[in-house]
Amino acid sequence: MPNIKQIAKAAGVSVSTVSRVLNKHPYVSEAKRKAVEEAIERLQYARNMNAVHLIKGITQTVAVILPHINHPYFMRLMEGIASEALKHNYQLMLCQTGYNHDEEMKVLEMLKNKQIDGVIITSRSASLDQIEPYSAYGPILLCEDVKDRRLSSVYYDHYLSFQTAITFLWEKGHRNIGFTLNRLNNSSGRKRIRAYYDTLQMLGGNGRAEWMLDGYRDMKDSAAIFPWLHSLDERPTALLITGDEVAAGVLLTAPQYGFQVPEDIAIIGFDNQPISELLGITTIDIQLSIIGARAFAIIYKQITNRTVEPASENLQFKLIERKTV
């Protein structure tokens, strides 16, 4: 395969001129432009982008760290990121880490190694102290509330969303309220737990540790809910379920355990996935694809402006009332 030098020779011009044609620089005469284009066509020239990346110092690529692709939460987020990336003609590196700490660090090393221009971390196991130093090499954005660091963030307020959901249940008459956490998100988990206790206390009720379930991620996990409910002396009358897939699983398996929704157990899901609409699940719409799109938009802006100034965006959520409360 030929390089720019051979094209220059074939077209009878200098490499500078070829480069100008390649980059659509205005100061090239029509005759030479034609000659270069003809040579490119004839010799089947293809620019070696690695050389371009090397000299320009950027790669037009952003990496996305996510634990599992195979989950609607991350999929929607990714969809938003990808749509926005497409607009700006940027490439995405997909880094499925399975919450493996070393894999996460490898991606940050890629930033240091100039393989990528920025990193979006949708969820993580590495600590912020480990991540922050890498912001010296390019913008890093997390999909969670991060403050006072050289890291950007796009998120919705987990605390407030939980508060909203619990208040809604309370107003509907529920006093015994339980909730699930996925293991997707550690920092958000803590906020949710805090919101759970705070809000109930504020309303004059009480949170209970035994009404908290951890590790509920997908549809299949829902199978454990009813055995757990049966095992309790006093049961919650409403469940806040962090993820519509799990909520759907609960809803769909309820009859076979002799539960009616919402009469015996009320349910609020999260994410407003298509399945919640189909099944009429009351849910909190956190607009994942918008979070993704904003995440990319912000990091893109930082890359193009060569800004190191971190940005932060708190996106709105809304409760969508359907039929499970």
Next chain:
Amino acid sequence: MPNIKQIAKAAGVSVSTVSRVLNKHPYVSEAKRKAVEEAIERLQYARNMNAVHLIKGITQTVAVILPHINHPYFMRLMEGIASEALKHNYQLMLCQTGYNHDEEMKVLEMLKNKQIDGVIITSRSASLDQIEPYSAYGPILLCEDVKDRRLSSVYYDHYLSFQTAITFLWEKGHRNIGFTLNRLNNSSGRKRIRAYYDTLQMLGGNGRAEWMLDGYRDMKDSAAIFPWLHSLDERPTALLITGDEVAAGVLLTAPQYGFQVPEDIAIIGFDNQPISELLGITTIDIQLSIIGARAFAIIYKQITNRTVEPASENLQFKLIERKTV
């Protein structure tokens, strides 16, 4: 940021020696190795991977072309690809094209431009004639049956799977059988249509054009099924639905249209997604994540062997009998 030259200077050695340390070449004395490592640490050296890619001519990156991430079919496929890529320490470029022809070609240009080492095409709108020439620049693999081309392929037999499903329905007593197609896959669609007519004819029945539905991709699309059924003079008693999400939608909305599954209408889904297990939907398990894993494994082998010999793999599917037939 320092480069290898400055490290060499700081450590009092040549760049060759630094490079040897970096690449764990054996012929370096312990003393110099220590000196280099110390210099790297002290000066916070990071290798510029773009230079490495340039000189080595490979990037350890494979691109995946897929129309939408936001669909369980591609998500599962991607999961399989990503897991296998992780094993081989390869990066994945995610290229969401929305079936846009130009976007697909852009990815192939990236192969030509040496930005990536290979391409996996999960679904496409470009023609094979357009794709094939790019195999000169690196391995290209399609997730469909491709023959007599310089393109690799990993697939399951769409024709046979349809035949299997239809025969199963026939044996259960169904004579009026309809089916949906997603717009996901053009080449597979044709095979399925052929299988539909062939199989029914072979069994002594008849396929009907008005029992074929196109453009059914996700859960929401299922909403159109019952109005369509109502509009028919003679209705199918069984539906083959290419995608468990659509099948789930049909199953879940059946009661509100006064249909019982499988009494009034039998359903077979595709993909064996978690939702089909949860809802007891009879389905064809096409083992998407295995297809993905094999796809990556094959392309990886071709990259490392610098083989241009295309490979082809036909993976098994199996019918999983549950409760909707």
Next chain:
DNA sequence: TTACACTATGAAATGCATACCAGAGCAAGC
């Protein structure tokens, strides 16, 4: 003792395109 293999190291070539600088030619303005 000679020859050969192996270890250890550095200089220089290589992969490739872009960007800056210098310079030529030409036109418009004073």
Next chain:
DNA sequence: GCTTGCTCTGGTATGCATTTCATAGTGTAA
């Protein structure tokens, strides 16, 4: 006529790490 500014072009430095080649020293087998 001279200056200024724009268009067009080429040479060369630059970005950075790997690899090949050459050289020298050391150990070992013949």
